[in-house]
Amino acid sequence: MTDVVLPCLNEAPALEWLLPRIPDGYRAVVADNGSTDGSAEVARRLGAGVVSVPQPGYGAAVHAGLVAADPADGVVCVMDADGSFDPAELPRVADPVRAGTVRLMVGRRRPVTRRAWPPHARLANAYLSRRLRRTTGLPVHDIGPMRAFRRDDLLALDLRDRRFGYPLELMIAAARAGWSVAEVDVAYHPRSAGTRSKVTGTVRGTARAIRDMSAVLAR
Structure with missing residues (x-):
């Protein structure tokens, strides 16, 4: 059984839609961050x-x-709990890790509508991804919130960031450790009704994420 970690802060409406769609062979683990x-x-x-x-x-x-x-099981996935990803795509992210093709697979977001990914958030992601490619040489274009890896491998990286810099620290640490990293396209949908992203939903949230991630790059 592959666990899917869903970091969660006030996502009740989205969970009603999301959890029944977790595919067979996967188990949701909701990490509730004070909802x-x-x-x-x-x-x-x-x-x-x-x-x-x-x-x-x-x-x-x-x-x-x-x-x-x-x-x-060994393989763990991470996915946002806001309904922006279809759990049916989890095998596309997890299977290459399970097969040993790569050690970290990242879902590259492909928005299905313009409102799925606001321009300010998309530009911020493109900027940080470009800096990441230049810094590490990793062939990635999205610091995506949908990813898969082996649990023990990731714990061994001993990541320390506990804010929004975590995904970027993961990428940098994986590159330094010599991991094979790849990305696969996944559909990116508007969030479920009644919820708003803590990052992409507001310019302030995006700015906070850029601040946290820029601090990681500076280190």
Whole structure:
């Protein structure tokens, strides 16, 4: 059973849509980062595992979910809990890691509509991805929130960022460790109704993510 870590902060409406669509052979682990809208209760009702994460921050939620994941399968996926990704695409991200083709597979977001990925967020991602390619040589164009890897491999990288710099730190650490890294196109949908992204939903959120990621690059 492959665990799918879903970092979550107030995503109850999205979880109602998302969790029933987790494909066979995958198990959702909702890393609840202090939700006040009943997200944890929704997740439990729909059969997901729930990990309470008191430390705020995207990286804190992902790390807690990773630690809680079942090591038996070995492969772990991470995916946003906001309904912007279709869980049916999880095998496209996880299977190459399971086969040993790559050690880190990243879902490259392909928006299905213009409103799925606001221009300010897309430009910020393109800027950071370009800096990442120049710094590390990794052939990636998206610091995407949908990815797959082996649990023990990632824990061995000993990532420290617990905020929005976590995905970028992962990429840099993987490059330094000599990992094979690739990306595969995945559809990127508008978020579920009733939810708003903490990053792409506002210019302020995007600026905060750029700040955190730029700090990682500076290190």
